[in-house]
Amino acid sequence: MLTVSTALALLLPALPLFTGLALVLRSQKASPAQGTWAMRLTTRLTWGLFGLAVVAAVLVFATDWTGPLTTSAVSLHPLGIVMTLLITLISGIVHSFSTRYMQSDPQLTRFAGNLSALTGAILLLVLTAHLVVFALAWLATTLLLTQLIGHFKNWSAAQASARRMRAVFLAGDAALITGLSLLAFSAGSVELGTVTAAAAQSNSWLVLLAALLIMIGGMARSAIVPFHSWLLNSMTAPTPVSAMMHAGLVNAGGFVVVRFHEVFLAVPTVLNLLFYFGAATALLGTSTMLVRGDVKRALGGSTIGQMGFMMMQCGLGAFAHAIYHLAAHGLYKASFFLSVGSTVGQKQKDKGSHQPSHIAAITLGALLAAGGVAAAMTSSLSVLGGSASAMILFFAVFTAAHSAAMLMTSGASLRNLALLAGIVGLCAGTYALGLWLVDAALGPALTEAMLPIGLGHWIVVGLFLLLWLAQLAVTKRSSLLPPALYVWLLNTGRSRSGAELTALRESQTSN
């Protein structure tokens, strides 16, 4: 069984990586027809990988549910398999989508190659347990994403965006690699299991520094404040690349924290810090989304906010929650990006949505919220863990309360109300089930690590609650923001140079 799983763990990253690199190397001379062929090849390959990932999942979870974190260069560890399933699924969809969407791109071979290689690099990153390989894979994703964002070589705006992203990433990469080196140095090993185990035992300043550096690397990747602006400027990328990036690559920050959770748990201060960075990002990203008038950058703001929330979860030690969040968000955001074409004139009719009684809605919502939180706090909730979990549940309770209040005041017919409530219930059920599955897959090491909750955490949640109520209560929405704040949000993440605006003349027709 070990040999089969090792072979699988090797094939999963190696196949797309080498196929992709081979295509990129040949892309200079490739004709459009070869581009179509290359795109088909990598698409089939990626779906094949998804199949392999399913096999791997069955192998590991059926034969050894918890799965050992082995020390070989690549291994099928539970977290790696969950990530592999997600990545191959999204990459498969993005590949299939691109076969039609990117059909007339003159550089389709290079595109297919880079996309495939990026998939391989991410798979290597999630499956490896060797620090050097980890660092190399991490760097490779930086370079490959730069290629994809700057896919149009003649378009200076795309090149500027790519350069900007690369600069932020490389700075983060430098921090991360330094952090990894410190860990390896102090443990005298390059094997992830050994290194994290050693770090968990010691509480030297070296581990603290390493954790900080790794966190910085993860933050740059996940567009956490103050690294958020590269993401808002990456819309020069072809739409499928944005889907892949927002669903796959930005998650790397959350992943790296979870992957090195033993190190972080040894220095909870860093996790606390991460929680606050995450909270700031969640607020900033979501607010940025609210003022954006162009769809892709509004989605960018949303991603930043969601990444912030993921980091809040990491900061609480709710690692399984974070993994579930990044998976659900990945699917959600990829779907949004791929359907950006559907947004013309869509919201026009919204103005007439009359809300009969706001006060009723708010009261009802607040009551429901209070009840829900009380229930969550007092009940045992053993599956979902301790109080950190309750804190995350708080957000679900806001949402459920909001939905309930809106449905009750919507004036819908009884039949429609029942149907809609059914849909909301189904979503809630899926949420619980999904969380339970991820919990079960990741095992106790990752699910029972939650940190104690302090006053600071509650202040943050209180802030969200306040904003929620404010947004519910204020009817004249434009008056919600003071002018200075509005302008500040509008300027968030704008590049200083004017390069973003240059025309893309002939970027498609040549080179």
Next chain:
Amino acid sequence: MPQDISIQDPVAETSSSREVPVRELVRQASNIIAPVWPLKSFVACNPLQGLEDLPFEEAVETGRQLFGGRGYLAPKEYRTRISEGRIDKKILRQVFDERLGGRLPELTLGGVKIDAETLLWRHLIQGLFGKQSSASPAAELNPLTSLVNRQTIKWCVAFFDEGVATLPMPGRQQGLYRAWRALAPHDSELQELADERGASVLKSLAKTPEAAIKRAFDILDIEDPSAHLTRHLGALHGWAGYIKWRADSKPSGFKKAPTDLVDYLALRLTIEALAVKADPLRYKSTDTQEPSSTPVTRRFDHLASKLNIKNAALARANKTEKKKLLTLLDKAEAHDFGPIWLTASEETYRSNLLGKLEQQVPRAVAKSDPATQNPQAQLLFCIDVRSEPFRRHLEALGPYDTFGYAGFFGIPMRHHPTIGNEVRDLCPALVKPKHDVAEQPLPGQLTAAQTLESAQARKKQAKTLYGKLKANVATSFALVEATGVFSGLSMLARTLAPRSLSQASKRLTQKPLAEQAYTPTIQTAYDEQIDRLVGFTLKEQVAYAKAMFEMTGLEAPFGRLLVLCGHGGSTVNNPFASTINCGACGGHSGAANARTMAAILNRPEVREQLAEEGIKLPDNCIALAAEHDTTTDEVTLFGTDQIPASHAEDLAQLWNRLDEAGKKNRAYRIKGLPGASSDPDSHMTERSTDWAQVRPEWGLARNAAFIAAPRRLTEQLDLEGRCFLHSYDWQQDPEGDTLEAILTAPMVVGEWINTQYYFSTVDNTVYGSGSKVTQNVVGGIGVMQGNASDLMDGLPWQSVYDEDGRPYHDPLRLMTTVLAPVEQVEEVIAANDYLQQLFDNNWVALHVLDPETKQSLRYQSGLTWDEAPSYAPTPD
């Protein structure tokens, strides 16, 4: 002078005698800008519409200076077309001789005479420099324009948003300038820009946009205000055009954010003044540097080796001679070749088409034999170029006569459907809607209507809930966690099996077709739901019906079915969905107009009055509405359950033949579609439901001609879906009224479409909207490229270029052909200035096929006609 800025009353300001008022200056300057419609009701429009009073070639040159847009295809593409035979060499030579022959300077190299004409001809057809093209790369924007653009775009995106942003820009109801003025002092980007020296300006921004413009003129020390405003308007002609459209047509949301170009220019000029005031030296030079070209000697050596110029001559040639020769070639390619290539391309197509049409004139003119002319059904299609192949395939299947008429069936209406909530103006942009039409449930369809309305309400509530949760700071996180799995599943299905998904969802919801459950309100009545008068008076009904028969020459004998066939395309996840719909219906489907016209025609009162006018529809002739889906070539017939049993068989037969025609047309069309599979029937459905499909169909690409004539003229010809066909019978139109109506309305719409396709093809960045792959939908109104850009107007790259990156659309100016006595046509043109402008300035070419002489005449400027066809192609 700074003290002038305290003027607060724009009226007082306009009374100043020495200057033209600012508002008037802006109005004059904005004439060069073509309006840009929002994408949801995309209206094809000539991007150089403001320059149509200039001859085509001059307008194109002015467009290059103002907008930086090219007016012709790349030289390489034309040369390839020559080598492929798509441009006839003999015609090309004729055009070349006309344009350049005998007007060339003498050239010498080292004392040896060089034949400039031969040299230029070779350059024209082959290109003498290979890859070292003399074409200069796009000039970089100067930093000041770039900076002003950046700020303008930021505020335009915020101001014109129609619901993408949850929190709109504050103060929008005051107009763009005043709203911006309130926010500008808080803008750190502006503070940085203004620096210390400009800070005073930023602190005391003028109160009115007019005053702001004047103040900026003073600060910038502008000598020619008009030219300066024009430059600013041309810098982002998409946004400027959109503002122009909005200010002119005042759409429903206008009052929420009222604004015009005065506001827009005030914002731009103020920012410019701010920057210049802060750092006058930095932006001193506004001239762009000519990009350095390849050194003379190297280019010349390349040329010499290609031309086999003798070494002796070459050795003696001095630099001045070399330079002169190169300049001649470069100038010719930059200025003369474009029009020559274009004219030759056009004449190659036109001489071919005219030759075919001339042969058909006798057939079209001959009185047809009444015995053969006994149609089972008559079908009216839109003039749209996509109707032609479908009509051809349908006619081949049975005794059906088809006609071409504007797809809104002459009824300018605003449609308020109960299902599908958008209110739409269903008429060409040239016309304002005159009637409101609502829908009421049919007597036997109340349950179906209820189901539909309930489903619609449910969908809306779910959408509102989802939207609210998504846009809330606290609820968006759990929403993602709760719905992510479903997003994943839907994404999987939409990507891997779009066709099955759409079929399955149709079967699952079992929704009845809204058009079968409702009928348009015809009779004048007050509609409570939309709070206005809907419908038509009897007089209006008769007038619209009568116009249809007169315009198309449709007359007795009538068949048992009279089918009014509107059209629309079907596509998903496509911001440009409206571009494949009916252009005569403002970028929507024409189904509602067809249903309205059918309902009018079936009213006994209408028929009575029509009979008095000489249009006698027999009782056994039933009008039936239909919709041609141009993407799938499926035709839906509406209101079929209202058809009496007596016509059941006719209906069944029609159904079968439409089906068959659809099959044939799909097989015909699939050859041109990239990425097509071998089964046209399932493939077309797949294209129309696939969210990753960037080319659901080719739309009106390759359109090239407009023919006003009876169908008999064209029914024997395969026109390759390139012609707008308007049915017209000159014998019924002795006064020329109908012809005038055709030339001034449908043909003009044709010209708008034609020029839009033309310019979107020759310069897809400036006049088109670039690749779909990097488009970014903005505000629900249009698209930008990448992070932010000008509002892109025109068609996306994928709509006019094929998968090999070559233009699929053949950019030719519209050729209009009318079958009528030349005097009749001349009278119409003589009475209409706009038509003269279009024809005299070469925006449209006009040919008349004379029924008497059976010859074609070509219109020359100033109401003169050319007898013989000007150009003869190489004989086959």
